[in-house]
Amino acid sequence: MALLEVNNLEVSYGLIKAVKGVSFTVDEGEIVALIGANGAGxxxxxxxxxxxxxxxxxxxSLAGQDITGTPAHKLVSMGMAQVPEGRRIFQELTVIENLQMGYFIKKGKAEFQERLEQMYSYFPILKERKNQIAGTLSGG
Ligand SMILES: Nc1ncnc2c1ncn2[C@@H]1O[C@H](COP(=O)(O)OP(=O)(O)O)[C@@H](O)[C@H]1O
Ligand SMILES: [Mg+2]
Known part of the structure:
Protein backbone atom coordinates (compact mmCIF):
# COMPACT_ATOMS: atom_id res chain seq x y z
CA MET A 1 0.00 0.00 0.00
CA ALA A 2 1.34 3.41 -0.98
CA LEU A 3 1.69 6.07 1.72
CA LEU A 4 -0.02 8.65 -0.48
CA GLU A 5 -2.37 7.71 -3.27
CA VAL A 6 -3.83 10.33 -5.61
CA ASN A 7 -6.47 9.01 -7.95
CA ASN A 8 -7.95 10.86 -10.89
CA LEU A 9 -7.69 14.22 -9.12
CA GLU A 10 -9.62 17.13 -10.62
CA VAL A 11 -9.52 20.73 -9.43
CA SER A 12 -11.38 23.70 -10.84
CA TYR A 13 -11.17 27.43 -10.29
CA GLY A 14 -14.73 28.47 -11.12
CA LEU A 15 -15.35 27.28 -14.66
CA ILE A 16 -11.68 26.68 -15.38
CA LYS A 17 -10.47 23.12 -14.95
CA ALA A 18 -6.88 23.48 -13.74
CA VAL A 19 -6.21 19.80 -12.98
CA LYS A 20 -7.77 17.02 -15.02
CA GLY A 21 -7.43 13.45 -13.87
CA VAL A 22 -4.02 13.32 -12.19
CA SER A 23 -3.02 10.04 -10.54
CA PHE A 24 0.18 9.05 -8.77
CA THR A 25 1.40 7.26 -5.67
CA VAL A 26 4.16 7.97 -3.18
CA ASP A 27 5.62 5.14 -1.14
CA GLU A 28 7.04 5.57 2.33
CA GLY A 29 10.58 6.97 2.09
CA GLU A 30 10.15 7.79 -1.59
CA ILE A 31 10.74 11.27 -3.03
CA VAL A 32 8.54 12.22 -5.96
CA ALA A 33 8.99 15.36 -8.06
CA LEU A 34 6.19 16.91 -10.09
CA ILE A 35 7.69 18.56 -13.13
CA GLY A 36 5.74 20.81 -15.46
CA ALA A 37 5.62 24.18 -17.20
CA ASN A 38 4.46 27.31 -15.40
CA GLY A 39 0.72 27.07 -14.94
CA ALA A 40 0.63 23.32 -15.49
CA GLY A 41 -1.04 22.80 -12.11
CA SER A 61 -5.73 8.54 0.53
CA LEU A 62 -3.04 8.65 3.18
CA ALA A 63 -1.77 5.35 4.62
CA GLY A 64 -4.84 3.62 3.24
CA GLN A 65 -7.32 6.09 4.75
CA ASP A 66 -9.53 8.14 2.44
CA ILE A 67 -8.72 11.83 3.09
CA THR A 68 -10.48 13.30 0.05
CA GLY A 69 -12.71 15.64 2.04
CA THR A 70 -10.60 15.98 5.20
CA PRO A 71 -9.90 19.62 6.13
CA ALA A 72 -6.31 20.88 6.21
CA HIS A 73 -6.06 21.25 10.00
CA LYS A 74 -7.06 17.59 10.47
CA LEU A 75 -4.54 16.45 7.85
CA VAL A 76 -1.78 18.16 9.82
CA SER A 77 -2.61 16.10 12.88
CA MET A 78 -2.49 12.99 10.67
CA GLY A 79 1.11 13.82 9.79
CA MET A 80 0.70 15.71 6.52
CA ALA A 81 2.82 18.85 6.10
CA GLN A 82 3.19 21.23 3.19
CA VAL A 83 6.36 23.29 3.04
CA PRO A 84 5.55 26.29 0.85
CA GLU A 85 7.71 27.89 -1.80
CA GLY A 86 9.94 30.76 -0.78
CA ARG A 87 11.36 31.59 2.63
CA ARG A 88 8.29 31.52 4.81
CA ILE A 89 9.32 31.69 8.44
CA PHE A 90 7.93 33.38 11.52
CA GLN A 91 10.12 36.49 11.38
CA GLU A 92 9.61 37.64 14.98
CA LEU A 93 10.26 34.25 16.54
CA THR A 94 13.65 32.75 17.27
CA VAL A 95 15.14 29.90 15.26
CA ILE A 96 14.23 27.35 17.94
CA GLU A 97 10.70 28.73 18.23
CA ASN A 98 10.27 28.35 14.45
CA LEU A 99 11.39 24.74 14.73
CA GLN A 100 8.99 24.13 17.62
CA MET A 101 6.11 25.44 15.49
CA GLY A 102 6.62 22.51 13.17
CA TYR A 103 6.02 20.15 16.06
CA PHE A 104 3.39 21.87 18.20
CA ILE A 105 0.67 19.43 17.30
CA LYS A 106 2.73 16.42 18.34
CA LYS A 107 3.02 15.27 21.89
CA GLY A 108 6.20 13.85 23.39
CA LYS A 109 9.03 16.22 24.17
CA ALA A 110 11.55 13.38 24.02
CA GLU A 111 10.76 12.69 20.37
CA PHE A 112 11.02 16.38 19.51
CA GLN A 113 14.42 16.58 21.19
CA GLU A 114 15.60 13.53 19.26
CA ARG A 115 14.37 14.95 15.93
CA LEU A 116 15.88 18.32 16.77
CA GLU A 117 19.31 16.80 17.39
CA GLN A 118 19.06 14.88 14.10
CA MET A 119 18.15 18.11 12.28
CA TYR A 120 21.00 20.00 13.98
CA SER A 121 23.39 17.32 12.72
CA TYR A 122 22.29 18.22 9.17
CA PHE A 123 22.29 21.99 9.77
CA PRO A 124 24.74 22.73 12.65
CA ILE A 125 24.54 26.49 12.06
CA LEU A 126 20.96 26.44 13.31
CA LYS A 127 22.12 25.06 16.65
CA GLU A 128 24.64 27.87 16.98
CA ARG A 129 21.93 30.38 16.16
CA LYS A 130 18.95 28.78 17.87
CA ASN A 131 18.18 31.88 19.94
CA GLN A 132 18.56 34.34 17.08
CA ILE A 133 15.44 36.14 15.81
CA ALA A 134 14.69 34.32 12.55
CA GLY A 135 14.00 37.52 10.62
CA THR A 136 17.62 38.59 11.18
CA LEU A 137 19.11 35.51 9.47
CA SER A 138 20.54 35.89 6.00
CA GLY A 139 18.73 34.07 3.19
CA GLY A 140 21.46 31.45 2.88
N1 LIG B 1 -6.54 31.17 -7.40
C1 LIG B 1 -6.67 30.90 -8.71
N2 LIG B 1 -7.75 31.30 -9.40
C2 LIG B 1 -7.90 31.02 -10.72
N3 LIG B 1 -7.01 30.34 -11.45
C3 LIG B 1 -5.89 29.92 -10.81
C4 LIG B 1 -5.66 30.17 -9.42
N4 LIG B 1 -4.47 29.63 -9.06
C5 LIG B 1 -3.98 29.07 -10.19
N5 LIG B 1 -4.83 29.23 -11.24
C6 LIG B 1 -4.65 28.73 -12.61
O1 LIG B 1 -4.54 27.31 -12.54
C7 LIG B 1 -3.55 26.83 -13.43
C8 LIG B 1 -2.50 26.05 -12.65
O2 LIG B 1 -1.76 26.94 -11.82
P1 LIG B 1 -0.67 26.44 -10.79
O3 LIG B 1 -1.19 25.28 -10.06
O4 LIG B 1 -0.27 27.62 -9.97
O5 LIG B 1 0.51 25.99 -11.76
P2 LIG B 1 2.05 25.66 -11.45
O6 LIG B 1 2.24 25.60 -9.97
O7 LIG B 1 2.30 24.35 -12.14
O8 LIG B 1 2.84 26.77 -12.08
C9 LIG B 1 -3.00 28.06 -14.15
O9 LIG B 1 -3.68 28.19 -15.36
C10 LIG B 1 -3.33 29.20 -13.21
O10 LIG B 1 -3.51 30.40 -13.91
MG1 LIG C 1 3.57 26.68 -8.67
Whole structure:
Protein backbone atom coordinates (compact mmCIF):
# COMPACT_ATOMS: atom_id res chain seq x y z
CA MET A 1 0.00 0.00 0.00
CA ALA A 2 1.34 3.41 -0.98
CA LEU A 3 1.69 6.07 1.72
CA LEU A 4 -0.02 8.65 -0.48
CA GLU A 5 -2.37 7.71 -3.27
CA VAL A 6 -3.83 10.33 -5.61
CA ASN A 7 -6.47 9.01 -7.95
CA ASN A 8 -7.95 10.86 -10.89
CA LEU A 9 -7.69 14.22 -9.12
CA GLU A 10 -9.62 17.13 -10.62
CA VAL A 11 -9.52 20.73 -9.43
CA SER A 12 -11.38 23.70 -10.84
CA TYR A 13 -11.17 27.43 -10.29
CA GLY A 14 -14.73 28.47 -11.12
CA LEU A 15 -15.35 27.28 -14.66
CA ILE A 16 -11.68 26.68 -15.38
CA LYS A 17 -10.47 23.12 -14.95
CA ALA A 18 -6.88 23.48 -13.74
CA VAL A 19 -6.21 19.80 -12.98
CA LYS A 20 -7.77 17.02 -15.02
CA GLY A 21 -7.43 13.45 -13.87
CA VAL A 22 -4.02 13.32 -12.19
CA SER A 23 -3.02 10.04 -10.54
CA PHE A 24 0.18 9.05 -8.77
CA THR A 25 1.40 7.26 -5.67
CA VAL A 26 4.16 7.97 -3.18
CA ASP A 27 5.62 5.14 -1.14
CA GLU A 28 7.04 5.57 2.33
CA GLY A 29 10.58 6.97 2.09
CA GLU A 30 10.15 7.79 -1.59
CA ILE A 31 10.74 11.27 -3.03
CA VAL A 32 8.54 12.22 -5.96
CA ALA A 33 8.99 15.36 -8.06
CA LEU A 34 6.19 16.91 -10.09
CA ILE A 35 7.69 18.56 -13.13
CA GLY A 36 5.74 20.81 -15.46
CA ALA A 37 5.62 24.18 -17.20
CA ASN A 38 4.46 27.31 -15.40
CA GLY A 39 0.72 27.07 -14.94
CA ALA A 40 0.63 23.32 -15.49
CA GLY A 41 -1.04 22.80 -12.11
CA UNK A 42 1.73 21.66 -9.73
CA UNK A 43 0.87 24.08 -6.93
CA UNK A 44 -2.84 23.40 -7.40
CA UNK A 45 -2.22 19.66 -6.98
CA UNK A 46 -0.21 20.27 -3.77
CA UNK A 47 -2.87 22.59 -2.34
CA UNK A 48 -5.65 20.12 -3.17
CA UNK A 49 -3.78 17.22 -1.53
CA UNK A 50 -3.11 19.19 1.64
CA UNK A 51 -6.72 20.40 1.79
CA UNK A 52 -6.01 24.09 1.20
CA UNK A 53 -8.37 24.13 -1.79
CA UNK A 54 -11.30 21.89 -2.66
CA UNK A 55 -11.25 19.04 -5.16
CA UNK A 56 -13.89 18.71 -7.83
CA UNK A 57 -13.19 15.06 -8.52
CA UNK A 58 -11.05 12.07 -7.65
CA UNK A 59 -9.80 10.68 -4.35
CA UNK A 60 -6.75 11.02 -2.13
CA SER A 61 -5.73 8.54 0.53
CA LEU A 62 -3.04 8.65 3.18
CA ALA A 63 -1.77 5.35 4.62
CA GLY A 64 -4.84 3.62 3.24
CA GLN A 65 -7.32 6.09 4.75
CA ASP A 66 -9.53 8.14 2.44
CA ILE A 67 -8.72 11.83 3.09
CA THR A 68 -10.48 13.30 0.05
CA GLY A 69 -12.71 15.64 2.04
CA THR A 70 -10.60 15.98 5.20
CA PRO A 71 -9.90 19.62 6.13
CA ALA A 72 -6.31 20.88 6.21
CA HIS A 73 -6.06 21.25 10.00
CA LYS A 74 -7.06 17.59 10.47
CA LEU A 75 -4.54 16.45 7.85
CA VAL A 76 -1.78 18.16 9.82
CA SER A 77 -2.61 16.10 12.88
CA MET A 78 -2.49 12.99 10.67
CA GLY A 79 1.11 13.82 9.79
CA MET A 80 0.70 15.71 6.52
CA ALA A 81 2.82 18.85 6.10
CA GLN A 82 3.19 21.23 3.19
CA VAL A 83 6.36 23.29 3.04
CA PRO A 84 5.55 26.29 0.85
CA GLU A 85 7.71 27.89 -1.80
CA GLY A 86 9.94 30.76 -0.78
CA ARG A 87 11.36 31.59 2.63
CA ARG A 88 8.29 31.52 4.81
CA ILE A 89 9.32 31.69 8.44
CA PHE A 90 7.93 33.38 11.52
CA GLN A 91 10.12 36.49 11.38
CA GLU A 92 9.61 37.64 14.98
CA LEU A 93 10.26 34.25 16.54
CA THR A 94 13.65 32.75 17.27
CA VAL A 95 15.14 29.90 15.26
CA ILE A 96 14.23 27.35 17.94
CA GLU A 97 10.70 28.73 18.23
CA ASN A 98 10.27 28.35 14.45
CA LEU A 99 11.39 24.74 14.73
CA GLN A 100 8.99 24.13 17.62
CA MET A 101 6.11 25.44 15.49
CA GLY A 102 6.62 22.51 13.17
CA TYR A 103 6.02 20.15 16.06
CA PHE A 104 3.39 21.87 18.20
CA ILE A 105 0.67 19.43 17.30
CA LYS A 106 2.73 16.42 18.34
CA LYS A 107 3.02 15.27 21.89
CA GLY A 108 6.20 13.85 23.39
CA LYS A 109 9.03 16.22 24.17
CA ALA A 110 11.55 13.38 24.02
CA GLU A 111 10.76 12.69 20.37
CA PHE A 112 11.02 16.38 19.51
CA GLN A 113 14.42 16.58 21.19
CA GLU A 114 15.60 13.53 19.26
CA ARG A 115 14.37 14.95 15.93
CA LEU A 116 15.88 18.32 16.77
CA GLU A 117 19.31 16.80 17.39
CA GLN A 118 19.06 14.88 14.10
CA MET A 119 18.15 18.11 12.28
CA TYR A 120 21.00 20.00 13.98
CA SER A 121 23.39 17.32 12.72
CA TYR A 122 22.29 18.22 9.17
CA PHE A 123 22.29 21.99 9.77
CA PRO A 124 24.74 22.73 12.65
CA ILE A 125 24.54 26.49 12.06
CA LEU A 126 20.96 26.44 13.31
CA LYS A 127 22.12 25.06 16.65
CA GLU A 128 24.64 27.87 16.98
CA ARG A 129 21.93 30.38 16.16
CA LYS A 130 18.95 28.78 17.87
CA ASN A 131 18.18 31.88 19.94
CA GLN A 132 18.56 34.34 17.08
CA ILE A 133 15.44 36.14 15.81
CA ALA A 134 14.69 34.32 12.55
CA GLY A 135 14.00 37.52 10.62
CA THR A 136 17.62 38.59 11.18
CA LEU A 137 19.11 35.51 9.47
CA SER A 138 20.54 35.89 6.00
CA GLY A 139 18.73 34.07 3.19
CA GLY A 140 21.46 31.45 2.88
N1 LIG B 1 -6.54 31.17 -7.40
C1 LIG B 1 -6.67 30.90 -8.71
N2 LIG B 1 -7.75 31.30 -9.40
C2 LIG B 1 -7.90 31.02 -10.72
N3 LIG B 1 -7.01 30.34 -11.45
C3 LIG B 1 -5.89 29.92 -10.81
C4 LIG B 1 -5.66 30.17 -9.42
N4 LIG B 1 -4.47 29.63 -9.06
C5 LIG B 1 -3.98 29.07 -10.19
N5 LIG B 1 -4.83 29.23 -11.24
C6 LIG B 1 -4.65 28.73 -12.61
O1 LIG B 1 -4.54 27.31 -12.54
C7 LIG B 1 -3.55 26.83 -13.43
C8 LIG B 1 -2.50 26.05 -12.65
O2 LIG B 1 -1.76 26.94 -11.82
P1 LIG B 1 -0.67 26.44 -10.79
O3 LIG B 1 -1.19 25.28 -10.06
O4 LIG B 1 -0.27 27.62 -9.97
O5 LIG B 1 0.51 25.99 -11.76
P2 LIG B 1 2.05 25.66 -11.45
O6 LIG B 1 2.24 25.60 -9.97
O7 LIG B 1 2.30 24.35 -12.14
O8 LIG B 1 2.84 26.77 -12.08
C9 LIG B 1 -3.00 28.06 -14.15
O9 LIG B 1 -3.68 28.19 -15.36
C10 LIG B 1 -3.33 29.20 -13.21
O10 LIG B 1 -3.51 30.40 -13.91
MG1 LIG C 1 3.57 26.68 -8.67
Missing amino acids: KTTIMHAISGLIGKSGGTV
